[in-house]
Amino acid sequence: MIRTVFILLYNLIRNIIYRIRYKSRYRACAVERISPGASVRLYGRSECRFGRNIELAPGVDIQTHGNGSLDIGERTYMNRQCMISCHNRVSIGAGCMFGPGVRIFDNNHKFSKDG
Numbered sequence: 001m002i003r004t005v006f007i008l009l010y011n012l013i014r015n016i017i018y019r020i021r022y023k024s025r026y027r028a029c030a031v032e033r034i035s036p037g038a039s040v041r042l043y044g045r046s047e048c049r050f051g052r053n054i055e056l057a058p059g060v061d062i063q064t065h066g067n068g069s070l071d072i073g074e075r076t077y078m079n080r081q082c083m084i085s086c087h088n089r090v091s092i093g094a095g096c097m098f099g100p101g102v103r104i105f106d107n108n109h110k111f112s113k114d115g
Contacts, residue, residue, distance in 0.1 A: 010019065010036055029053075035060070044068075046086065051094060054097075060084075068106075080103070 003028060021068050022042050027052040034040070037058030046064035051074030053096045056062075059081040064070050068086040073094035075111055080100045087107040 007033060032056075038062075046070075048072075050060070054078075057082075065107075 008031055011034050011110050012030060014030045014034065015028055015030060015032065017082065018028070018040065019022055025045070025047040026040075027048070029052045032050060032053075033055040035056055035062040036059040038056040038060040039064060040056075040062045040098045042064050048062065048064050050069045051070050053075050054072055055077045055081045057078060060078045061083045062070070063084070065087045066087055069089045070084060070086040071091045072090055073096065075094055076092055076096045076098075078098045079102075082100070082104075084104045085107065090104060090106050092104075
């Protein structure tokens with residue numbers, strides 16, 4: 001019970017900080033279950049939207065870059081060590097459950113004009 005209250009308070013504060021830091025580019029409900037060990041970072045003019053009642057376990061790493069747009073639907077669960085790297089657009093529907101170590105990329109590492 002105490003752990004749950006701590007996580008909810010932590011997330012409320014984190015949500016306020018993200019809203020100040022990222023302004024309208026970051027949208028989430030006031031109370032989410034995002035582990036203190038999870039990371040959400042927005043670079044450039046990218047944006048991130050979380051639906052209601054999501055849960056991100058420890059080690060989850062979410063990054064958006066450039067003009068990327070990430071949408072995660074309500075009631076979505078991401079287990080330990082999952083990663084999303086979004087440079088263009090990633091959209092995850094409602095009620096999805098990701099097992100440990102899932103990686104989602106909408107980009108590659110080829111830098112030639114042919115790749």
